[in-house]
Amino acid sequence: MKATGIVVEYNPFHNGHKLHATEARKTTNAQIIIAVMSGNFLQRGEPAFVDKWARTEMALQNGIDIVFELPYAFATAHAPTFAEGAIKILDAACCDFYCFGSEDGHIQPFENSMALLDNQHTQYERKIKEAVQHGISYPQAVNAAYKDTVQTDNTNRPYVDLSKPNNILGFHYMQAAKQINSNMQAATIQRMGAAYHDEELKDQRIASATGIRKSYFETNTLHDTQNFLPGSVYQLLKAWQGDHSAFGSWKSFYPLLRLIILRDGPKRLAHVADVTEGIENLFYRAAVNHDTFDGFMHTVKSKRYTWTRIQRMLTHIFTGYSYNTRSKINTPTYLRLLGMTQAGRLYLNKQKKNFKLPIVSKVSSFSDPSLDIDIHAANLYALGLGKSEMNVDYKNIPIFIRESQ
Structure with missing residues (x-):
């Protein structure tokens, strides 16, 4: 069974995410889509809109076959570390491909940029260091150094635009895969609809997660977001709203x-x-x-x-x-299983002996400092929502969806 991995947050899951899963399956001819998903706190330093269990169910009902949790240590880190943790998990799960959405939509410019920075590594790092010393932020310094390096090249090869957020993450995924000598092949599909940080809900079917959250927090209703969400996701969010005093923010x-x-x-x-x-x-x-x-x-x-x-x-x-x-945490040391479809379970049964890391489906049977952090973070997330129930990670078992939707 050919498997393709994707890196996600689903904050919350929307039509663009469903398209990504569908196109990743089609582009790579995969039977299984594996998502490595951030837990209850996210890469931009935010509490998740809904918890990892609700987001796992959204994913499994809309084209994802297996969801593994990206541990807190990587999920809340800057882009290179975030990408490193995610790619190592997908590689450990024996994925044949990893597929990311990008503003560019073609893999060749990414490969050209990788080769260019390999050749110009010393000069590139020096430019970043000098820019930071002049008081600008690290992301701005990286972008400035990259632009300057590309401009000095006279081969006329296409290079990826690393001022775009999805392109940046995709580039880090490719760097991480190269660093661990992964056999996974890289694939990308063009991001459709709203931009990554677009805060407006426009007259279309695909909006950004940022725009969806902003709409809810401005109106205190999910009504205006309905057209941008799969029906099952809308119903899950409505159920969450009924069961909780607030969405995460x-x-x-x-x-x-x-x-x-x-x-x-x-x-x-x-x-x-x-x-x-x-x-x-x-x-x-x-x-x-x-x-x-x-x-x-x-x-x-x-x-x-x-x-x-x-x-x-x-x-x-x-x-x-x-x-x-x-x-004390340098690399992922386990695969925390949050959920699977029937096809996902079949894949796990066939491949788990080949996995490079152990699967954790019951946290009480596994001890690890990184897992302890995730459980602790989940408890504090619940407190932030005003919930009194603690240690949900000990009580929940992986979600199982019999038929992929």
Whole structure:
């Protein structure tokens, strides 16, 4: 059975995600689509709109056969580490391909850019370092160094535009696969409809997850998002709305975050992963002075620190994820199974002896520092939503969908 892997967050799952799964299957002629999905906290430093179990069910009802969890240590990291963790999991699960959505839509420009940066590695890294020293953010420095490197090339080969968010992630996936000498082949499909960060719901069938979340938080209703979601996803979100006091967001999590910042103070905050250069003092003052997340963020935002970078620091503060804890986690060490279809279960039964990492379907039977972090993060996510039930990860078993929808 040929398997293709994709890296996802599904925050929430929408029509564009369903198209990605469909086209990935078609493009690579795969029988099985495996998604490695972030847990309850995401790469841009945000609590997930709904938890990993609800998002797993959405995926399995809309074209995904197996969902593995991307551990917190990778799911909340900057793009290279995020990509490294995801690719290692897909490689360990014996995927034949990995397929990502991109603004470019063709794999050759990615391969050309990989070759160019390999040839110009020393100069490229020097340009990044110099740009950072001039006070611009790391992502901006990388983009500037890349543009300058491409402009010096006179071969007229097409290169990928690394100012686009999906292109950037795709490029990191390819770099990660190369670093581990993976046998997986890379494939890409063009992203359709709204842009990755587009906040508006336009007159079309595909909107960004950002736009869908923004629509809900502005109107407090899911009605305007219905056309952009598969029917099963809309019903699952309606059910979530009935069972919970809120959808996941920093707005609802901020009272707890503020308490943690004020309780711990700058000295303790300085030990939290990614907190650096004295920004813990600014965080403390902002928490003292602001009782809303927007007010807090507009105080601490600067040219040096992107909104996403700050949110990642806040995620680690919220979960208590320290530099010391992160130093102990270097690579994925297991495959945390969140769900499968009937076809997915058949694949697991046929291939699991060939997997490079053990499958974890019951957390009580497996011990690992990274898994402990995921369980801890899930508990804190539940608290942020006002839920009293803890240790759901111990109680839930992998979701099983008999027929792929």
